[in-house]
Each structure stands twice: as C-alpha cells, then as structure tokens.
Amino acid sequence: MVNYSKHNIVERISLAFLVIVLNIQSVFAQQVKLQSPNGKVVVGVYNGQATGNSGWYLTVSYYDQGKITEAVPRIDLGLVRSDQEFSKEMQFVKAGKPVLINEQYNAVHGKRSACNNTANEVILFFANQGKARINLIIRAYNDGFAFRYEFPEKIGTFQIKEELTAYTIPMKTLRWMEKWNPANEGYYAAMSGDKVKKQEWCYPALFMTSDSSCWFLLHEADLDRNYCGTKLSNSIDSSKYKLSFPDAGDGRGQGSRTPSITLPWRSPWRVGIMGSLQDVVASTLVDDVSAPSVIKNTDWIKPGLVSWNYWSDNHGTRDYKTVCAFADLAARMNWPYTLLDWEWDVMRNGGNVEDAAKYILSKGVKPLIWYNSGGDHTWVSSTPKDRMLTHENRVAEFTKLKKLGFAGIKVDFFESEKQDMIKYYLDILEDAAQFNLMVYFHGCIVPRGWARTYPNLMTYEAVRGAEWYNNGPDFTTAAPEHNCILPFTRNVVGAMDYTPVTFTNSQFPHITSCGHELALGVLFESGLQHLADRPEGYYSLPDAARSFLKQLPAAWDDTNLLSGFPGKDVVIARRKADAWFIGGINAESREKKNKISFDFLTPGVQYKLTLIADGSHDKELSTSYQVVDSASSIDLKLLRRGGFAACVYPLK
Template sequence: MKKNIRWLVIGVALLSTSTITAQQATLTSPNQHINVQVTSSGSNTASYLKVWYTAGGKTTEAIPRIDLGLLLNNQDYAKDLRFVKSGKPTVIQEQYTALHGKKLNRSNTANEVVIAFDNAAQNRLNLVIRAYNDGVAFRYELPEKQGSFTVNDELTAYTIAPETTRWMEKWNTANEGLYTAMSNDKVQQQEWCYPALFNTGDSACWFLLHESDVNRSYCGSKLSNLAEKASYKLTFPNPKDGRGKGESAPTISLPWKSPWRVIIMGSLADVVASTLVEDVAPASTLKNTAWVKPGLVSWNYWSDNHGTKDYNTVCRFADLAAAMHWPYTLLDWEWDAMGNGGKLEDALTYIQSKGIKPLMWYNSGGDHTWVNATPKDRMLTHENRVAEFTKLKQLGVAGVKIDFFESEKQDMIRYYLDILDDAAQFEMMVYFHGCIVPRGWSRTYPHLVTYEAVRGAEWYNNGPEFTTTAPEHNTILPFTRNVIGPMDYTPVTFTNSQFPHITSYGHELALSVLFESGMQHLADRPEGYYQLPDAPKNFLQQVPNTWDETRLLDGYPGKDVTLARRKGNTWYIAGINAELREKRKSLPLTFLPGNTRYQVTLIADGKHDKDFSTTYSVADSTGTFNVKLLRRGGFAAVLTPMQ
C-alpha cells in the first residue's frame, strides 16, 4: 500500500531581492482515485486545500479550494502561517466490527500525512490529512502542552463551482427540514445543515460534506454561504440557540484536536455505501456490549399523539409487537400521566409478560428548551441520571429516548456525551430526538442506537405539507441524511395519521429496508399491520434492521432509489419512486455470489396505491431483477439462498 503514497513538497523561487516560498503537497488515496493538495504560500495569503477525483481515466476538480485556519482569542492561525515540515506519510489500517448500521465489517484504511506550520507568534499548528478510497478527512491540531483559549472562529470554507448541483437543508436546530436541489443562478444563500450533497458539473463526481468526532472540546458546526455565495464556511452555533443558554464559541485546552472535517467522495454508490463518518471516530471503549440489542419497535405516538397516556393503548401496542415478532415497544411522552386501567408499573408488567422489552421517553429538560412536557430534568444532571437509570434498570426498561436538545453548542455536546457515559454504566440503550445529526458517535458509543434529526413520518401530524413532499423527500434521504448514521424516520405507515399520505403501500413497505436505524420504529396503528396480506405481513415480521452490507443498485436524489442490503446470506432489495409516472426497473444481479441460486419473494405495487402484487421466482447472479413501480410507488423483495 505504501507504494500508493505520493508526497511532494516543491518550490522555492527568488525574485529580485525578495524570497517567495510556496509549498505544495499532494496526498493520494490507496486506490489512487482521490488526490488532495495543500498549498501554503508563506505570505499574507491563507493556506488551502484542493481535491481531485479520478475515475475511468477522467480527472475532475471536485473542490477547487478549501480555505483553512483558526482564530483564537489571542492567536491567528490563518494568515502568515509558515510551513515548517511535513511528517513522513503513514498508512492508517484498522479493521473493526459495528454492532448496527449499514455494514458489519468495517475498514478504516487511508494514507495520512501531518503538516506542521508556525504562526507569526511561532506557535505550532498541525494539519492532519487523510486520503481514503471513499473520501478525505482533515483536522487541526494544536500540540502545545498547555494553555486554554476561546476559538473565536474556524475559517474552514469549501468553495464550490456554481455548476455543481447541490442538495442542502436550511439550518434548523432540530435538523428536520427538507432538501433543496440547486445549481448556478438557483443557488440560495443561507445557513445549512449537515450533511450536504454535491454533484460536479460534469456529473463525474459526487461528494458529501460532514464532520465527525465532535467531542467535549468543541461545538457542532454548520455551513454558511451568506457572506459569499460560492463558499460554504464552517459556522458556529447561533448564540440564540437553546434559548440563549451556553456559549457559541468553544473553549479549548491544549493539547487539542479539532473534529474531523469529512468529505465522502466517489460515485453515488460509493457515497451511499460509505462508513467514513464512523471510520474516523474513536473506537468504543465498552468492554461488554452484549446488552446492545438493536431491533424493531412498535410506537403509538404517530397514530395517537396521547397514546401513552392510555393504559389500554399501551397494551395494544405491546400486543402488536408480540404479534409481529418485534422485540420492543416505546412508551412515549405522558407515561407519567397514564390512566384508563393502569399506571406505568402495570403497563411495564403487561409489556414484559408478552416477552417484549419497554423503551421510555424523556424530556432533555433544562432551560435550553421551551418544552415543559414531563418527565423533565431527570436526565439533566449526573445525579438525576443515576437515580433514574437505577430505577429503570429495576423496572426492566431497555432504553431511553431523550428529546428536545435545540442546540449544538459546546455545553450541549458535553450533555449528550455525559448522558451516553452514564447510560453505559447501567447498560441502557439511548436514542436522541430533536437533536444533532450523527457525528460518528455510534462507533464510540455503540449503545447510541439511533437519532431523529430528520423530517420523518411524524410530520404527517404537523400539517398538510408532508403529504405532497414526502415522496421526493424519501428518495433524497438515502443519499444524504442516512448516509452518515442511523435515522429514526419512524417509517412504514399504511393507514393515515392526521394528514394523509399519497405514497403507495409498496412505497411504505420499502422504507423498512431503505431507511437504516438501530431502533426501527414502525409507526402505524395495530390494524394497519394486522390487515396486511400475508406476504407483506410476513416480510415485516422478519425484516432485519442491522445489515452486513449495503449497495446502491440504482437511483438519483429526488427521483427514485433502489438499495440492496445483505443480512447473513440473505439479500433484501427495496426501491421507491418519487415521480408522477410509472417506472419499470431491470437491474442486473451481478452482486450476488456466482455459485448460489436464490428464492425471490417480490412484493410490489399492485393495480392501485393500496394494492400489493406478490410474485415468486428463482434467480442467480446471471439474471436481472425486473419490477414495476407505480407513481410514488415502491417494492420490497427478499432473496433467500436455496439449498
């Protein structure tokens, strides 16, 4: 692999009596498809990166400029940086296993170099760059042994060519917006959520911008092109976020490392399959993870916003979980006001008598949220968490859903991670709602099984808008939000909530495979599942929600998407259509092992939106997968190896 590392430092020129020194260095990915170049002029101009992508003999300048730099309260690490040295290029090579997600066996493999700079005050800044087969990651290091500072600004900014098409979500603290596709004169100037998807003007290269390993020493960031239309600058949280609680600018203590700035890059299939955000995150330190058990969950809130307040409703959803062979049911808000036949303890006893494990909702509490729903503040302090987790452990509760964070300031990042540390001590699984998008934490804290941070099926309760926007939105999420980590969309609803859906039953069934979440909450009311024909009902009784492998077979954001996911030796294929016309797909099955035949059960759209068509066939790697999708339609299939 070392033969694939190219490292060049070039250029010393003399003009008249002045000395102008320019340093350029290029680091290449192991497969030689991605090149990242750093340039430092040594003058009053900031250092910057460029990224190229090569495939099929064609090279594309994917990102023409990434500005670099930090501004501390008493130090400038941007202008007048002096190149000092480059370290010896090294190979990062690590294998690890994920407990949940899109892929079981992971490879953290890259070429890395550390470049040292001094600022005008002769203080050191290191830039760590990694080139992966599926992208680039870079971070800042301040290696001095002591000192505490405020980071007033981070100057990292991605210059994007105007003809590059981009799919971006306007910034909101809950990360629950819709994506807008833009290019050229349609590009809007806003603050934007992570992740952001881009396709170069020649269509040859796709890349996704994000960050990873955000920890207690920093805040979460977002992207902003308000100052310059073509430049997306990393931007700290708005001081008003979280009701104005906490500082927007993070404080750091040396030695210090920034989060990784992550660029997932390649074909669209490379982007969808990438685990780069988790690959660069720290490994888990949990010695025993046998208690981390992802699974499917019945959930009453979507069909009845006050469902957990009613003991009988809670029991009906426990019965649903048992009938569908799902291991969990969630008691959402108002469990502390439960009545109509029983209280919380009665419900927990009933749930566990059915062989189902309960999960419970909490308000994150504190002055950072306007929401006063109870129980509030039981997660807010270490002492409160220890008391509550002790009680939950005694009651047989397997995990907690914690809601309404409303900020990505440094104090809130610390709060998230404090919750995860305490939960691990009590072997309590966790998922966050009204929250940050994944930053690689599911690797470091594998008991963090999912996050919301998505406009999901709950929005059918919030107004009529989602009825018409959901079909397109659903085809964008597998290329954007769900690439970077688990996503609690709460999918697969056949009946209607407060506002109807116009996606077909086949479309809804497909979401159980298309959307990945360590806790997959299937949101419909019991009769929505009981009334299904045998084939889709059986499918939902056995569909996995953790995967050994994921492949994009076909698709384009906003139009359609087809994924194949493997669990053991069994493959699941699912696809959806966003457009107002029927489509026929004929997809080669070359990804299947060459020596195996499969029994194929295909559950596709029938004659109309609420009808299924189920067919059975035999296939192998030499065949094709043929299916028809209605407008806003979809399908799901299981391919079981034949003996």
C-alpha cells in the same frame, strides 16, 4: 519521486509511491499532495501567496477511468484563537512521514458490520508569526478525504473565536442542501448556478460535479466535548461554504456559542465522502474516522424493530390499554421492543407505567421509554422533564428503569449544538452505558460518528420524518421526493429515526403507495427502527408483507445502492447474514420501469426471491416468487409515488 501537477492525470499508486511534493526553493511553489490507497482521491495543499492570499488551502480531485475532476477547487484553512490567529502568514515547518492507516473494526449496528478505516495520512507542521504551533492532519481515503487541526502544545486554555475552514464549490455544481434549523428537520432543496441561495445550512450537504463524474458529501465527525457542532454558511459568498458556530440564540440562549479548549487539542474531522453515488451511499467514513468504542462488552446492545403509538395517537402512552395493544402488536410481529412515549407519567385507564412494564415484559417484549431533555435550553414543558439533567438525576432514574426491565431511553428536545450541549449528549450516553441502557436522541444533532464510540447510541431523529404527517398538510405532497433524497444525504452519515412504514393515515394523508411505504423499512437505516402505524395497519396486510416485516432486520452486514438519483428514485439492497433485503421507491408522479440485476449475489448459489410490489393501484400489493442467481435480473413497474420490497434467501 514523481511530481504531478494538479492538472495531470494521477496514476494509481501504493503507499510506497505516495506523492509528497515539497519545493522549498520558493514559498510560492510549496505544495503537498496525498493520494488515497486506490489512487482515486487526491488532496493537494497549497500556499495562496501567489494569488495575493497568503493563507494555505486544500484542493480535492477525483480520478476515475482516465479522467481527473477537480471536485473541490479550494478549502480555506485556519482558526482564530482567543490569544492569536492561525491562518495568514503561516510558516510551513515540515511534513511528517506518510503513514498507512489500516484498521478493521466491527460495528454493532449500522449499514455494515465489518468496517475498514483505511487511508493514507500525512501531518503537516506549521507555525504562526508568533511561533505558536499548529498541525494539519490530512487523510485520503478510497471513498473520500478528512482533515483536522491540532494544537500540540501541552499547556493552555483558550476560546476558539472563529473557524476559517471554507469550501469553495463551483456554482455549476449541483447540490442538495437543507436550510439550517436546530432540530435538523427541514427539506433538502436541489440547486445550482443562479438558483443557489445564500444562508446557513445543515450537515450533511450533497454535491454532484457539473460533468456528473463525481459526487461528494460534506460533513464533520468525531465531535467530542472539546468543541461545538458547526454548520455551513454561504451568507457572504454564494460559492464559499464557511464553517460557522451555533447561533447565540440556540437552546434559548443557554451556553456559549464559541468553544473553549485546553491544550493539547484536536478539532473534529472535516469529512468529504467522495466517489460514485454508490460509493457515497455505502460509505462508513463518518464512523471510520471516529474514536473506537469505549464500551468493552456490547453483547447487551440489541438492534431491533419497535412498535410506536405516537404517530397514530399523539396521546397514546397516556392510555394503558393503548400501550398494551402496541405491546401485543410487537409480540405478534416478532418485534423485540415497544416505546412508551411522552405522558407515560400520567398513564391511566387501567394501569400506570409499572403495570405497563410488567405487561410488556409478559409478552416477551422489552419496553423503551421517552424523556424530555429538560433544562432551560428547551421551551417544551412536556413531562417527565429534568430527569436527565445531572449525573445524579440520571443515576437515580436509570436505577429505577433497570428494576422495571426497561432496555433503553429516548431523549428529546436538545435544540442546540453548542459545546455545553455536546457535553450533555455524551454524559447521557456514558451514564446509560453503565446501566446497559440503549439510547436514542430526538430533536437533536445529526450523527457525528458517536455510534462507533458509544454503540449504545442506536439512532437519532434529526430528520423530517413521518411524524410530520401530524404537523401540517405540506408533508403529504413533499414526502415522495423527500424520501428519495434522504438515502443519499441524511441517512448516509448515520442512523435515522424517520419512523417509517405506515399504511393507514395519521392526521394528514399519504399519497405514497403501500409498496413505497413497505420499502422504507429497508431504505432507511436505524438501529432501533420504529414502525409507526396502528396495529390494524399491520394486521390487515397480506401474508407476504406481514411476514416480511416480521423478518426485517434493523442492523446490516452490507449495503449496496443498486440504482437511483436524489429526488427521483432509489433502490438499495442490504444484507443480513446470507439473506438480502431490497427496497425501491419512485418519487415521481408517473409510472416507471426498473430493471433489477442480482449480480451482487454470491455466484453459484440459487436464491428464493419474494417480491412484494405495487398492485393495480396504490393501496394494493402484489406478491410473486421465483428462483434467482447472480446472473438473473427482473423488470419491475413502479406506480407513481410507488415502490417495492423484496427478500432473497439462499435455497438450502
């Protein structure tokens, strides 16, 4: 076999020539290297004894167009278990035979319907000084890498006191990161060099190497009841992001911050999505590595658009007539759902929740309904509360909901990623599936791949979304840049309930154009897409824009990033069947010109393009029509903080 050093250019190879190097003559030289099927991602495993640190670590390099970039020069490995440590002085036992993971699956909703879980995998076997065993499972994907720990023994219950996984990132690497907060509702900040702050950070985190040749996004996936959620912390060393457990005070101090495990056990996957910026945005890697669906029949799971009364009237669901107006909106706009948000249990002014459900169903629309997650883990007293807390509570409530015709539930205010809360999330999903109820979470965890395992999980909040126009004046000026960061960060890893596409104002105003707002319906992916404006905001739109929103899908067959840079601008095309929808926005306070190429279209087919772009000012939309094909391109002008939306249908 060919032995490539980590500084050599690595040629593209197939699995038959997978690079596995093991020099057992010297402990200092022990190393394993694994390449992705296309040869672009290279994961190296090294023993650090030569550098005075006896721990094992990974490196991740990216090879493209004759150039190799050491994107992540070091990932420290190890766990501290309640009975012993698995980090330093680990003895390498053997490397398993490399295997090709090659799995195709279909997603019910998300950025792509036909997905591939394809990677080269190797398992490395280690033993600590006490002869206890630990395995490291490594995968190299065409669009990234993943690794996890495994305790293979069959007996034993322990606590994990600390995870020692830590990513060393060169200070000159540009990064976009969100300060840790339990609801995952902050802003992303761009930084590098001496501007890098030392603190705790949310997932996911985006990085661009200093030579701009490689982008990567750090996250975790396939989190289950056997662990807690983690976050990134560089509080000790600016250049080293160590995985840390939830804070003791999260969830009002309820639950243990350290997870308990029973052997045999596997950790969640530690995931890095890697490649070009287009590769990152299009990746389904977080779902790919996660467990397959436990729901056999998914025909009842129906993605769709939702009318939502909270943004325009924080007490809208308390008023029966308001609920009816939003049901009428959904029916008129051909949206399948409307949401009854908080205070539905005190509805008045002509009807109660049972009356509302009957009215909504009479319009050919299905109702969704909100719940406070309840319990001592949340300080929020909003009702109805505590109806999700136990299996018995849920069965009783879900039985009532099915009789009334409800299609799904929204559960809010979790405020913790401790192990007990992870169990609570999954218990809700499993019980809801027994009643054919769709679920979405608010005040919650960032996606961890659960939508593959439980496809009735339609979306999560875990984002500073349009609701924040109600919470203070800062979102008005921050939103344009924020909107141009989310497609490269938070929304990459799973559905995002931003509640977009608003043309009127809430408590604090917009400075984004109507073209910008219309584009968000395409740019932001969510299996249940809540369009948040009041009815007159949609009724007053030009015919083309209103028609666009009537046709807009909430689940996609393909996704392509056409252009963009975090915080500056972004253009994404998404396909449903043989039609494409395109959204593009400008974050900056100056006009921009953008050229859109249609080379993603099927060659030899002509399409009708309907383009809805900024007009002469930010409250005006301009619509144009033309025939395009895969050789076509168009020039666009985007207003400051502007945008556009388009749909492209094949000509019959």
